[in-house]
Amino acid sequence: MEGRVLSSMALLRTISGLLEIAAALLILRLHRVETALRINAFLGLVGPVVFLLVSVMGLIAVTVKLSPYKIGLVIAGIILVLLGTKG
Numbered sequence: 001m002e003g004r005v006l007s008s009m010a011l012l013r014t015i016s017g018l019l020e021i022a023a024a025l026l027i028l029r030l031h032r033v034e035t036a037l038r039i040n041a042f043l044g045l046v047g048p049v050v051f052l053l054v055s056v057m058g059l060i061a062v063t064v065k066l067s068p069y070k071i072g073l074v075i076a077g078i079i080l081v082l083l084g085t086k087g
Contacts, residue, residue, distance in 0.1 A: 001061065002061055005057050005058070008057055009058060012054055012057075013050070013054060016047070019046060023040075023042070026039060027039055027040075048085075052078075059071065059075070
């Protein structure tokens with residue numbers, strides 16, 4: 001199971017990275033600041049969603065190995081990252 005989760009996490013991050021590269025190329029191709037801002041806004045939504053999905057996948061995989069206290073610390077850390085980066 002762990003290898004499958006790890007592969008899924010890597011695949012999700014790869015797709016996210018390819019989306020970022022595609023968006024950068026699209027911005028360069030379209031040459032419009034307004035369009036670039038729209039694309040950037042979309043990427044601003046995608047980033048946190050990918051972060052949460054990958055974190056949840058990782059938490060599910062390690063739940064059997066960690067004590068409830070440590071799981072709570074990891075969840076608290078994720079929440080703090082999200083709160084700290086909220087605009």
